[in-house]
Amino acid sequence: MARCKLEIDNPKFLDSIGGDQADKSLLQGLKELQAKLAKDHRLSTFVNHPMKGHPDLQNRIWKWDFAPEGDTSSTRKGWRIFAYVENPKAEEPIPATPFYFYEKPGPSGNPVPHIAEALKRFLRRTIQVRADDRFKRQYDGDKIISICYECFDTTISTDMQEIEIHESTHECS
Ligand SMILES: [Zn+2]
Secondary structure (H helix, E strand, O other): OOOEEEOOOOHHHHHHOOHHHOOHHHHHHHHHHHHHHOOOOOOOOOEEOOOOOOHHHOOOEEEEEEOOOOOOOOOOOOEEEEEEOOOOOOOOOEEEEEEEEEEOOOOOOOOHHHHHHHHHHHHHHHHHHHOOOOEEEEEEOOEEEEEEOOOOOEEEEOOHHHHHHHHHHOOOO
């Protein structure tokens, strides 16, 4: 069992699904999904989405398929939701912030650019709240990942001094 906390109450996410106007069956499906993932995040066709070309996002984009329990509509194929997991090794329940979803089958072709772009937009909206931090730091084993909130330029190093030098001299491109 690997429990996960799907943060569907995140205000930015709620906003993105229409706030008070959100589709009722979508909300119901989300609540059921949240309850399932609280037991085991691998329930409901879990995929740790491979993010080719985005080393900072490896293992951090999780996706699930869901539909409301008992929805027998043949036209409704349900939804696919993507969540950002800042620290996949966090203590359980592992926090996962949903940032992107679509009604299946969704866009065709390689989904990675769509996902990366959606996450960028989502984070950008989240950042305005804490604009004082210019960089976001993530830790992956002994690696430090520093992401610029302005241009999303990413630097990876095992040397904290190197990260600090980078951050103090960084100019957005
Ligand atoms: Zn920058």
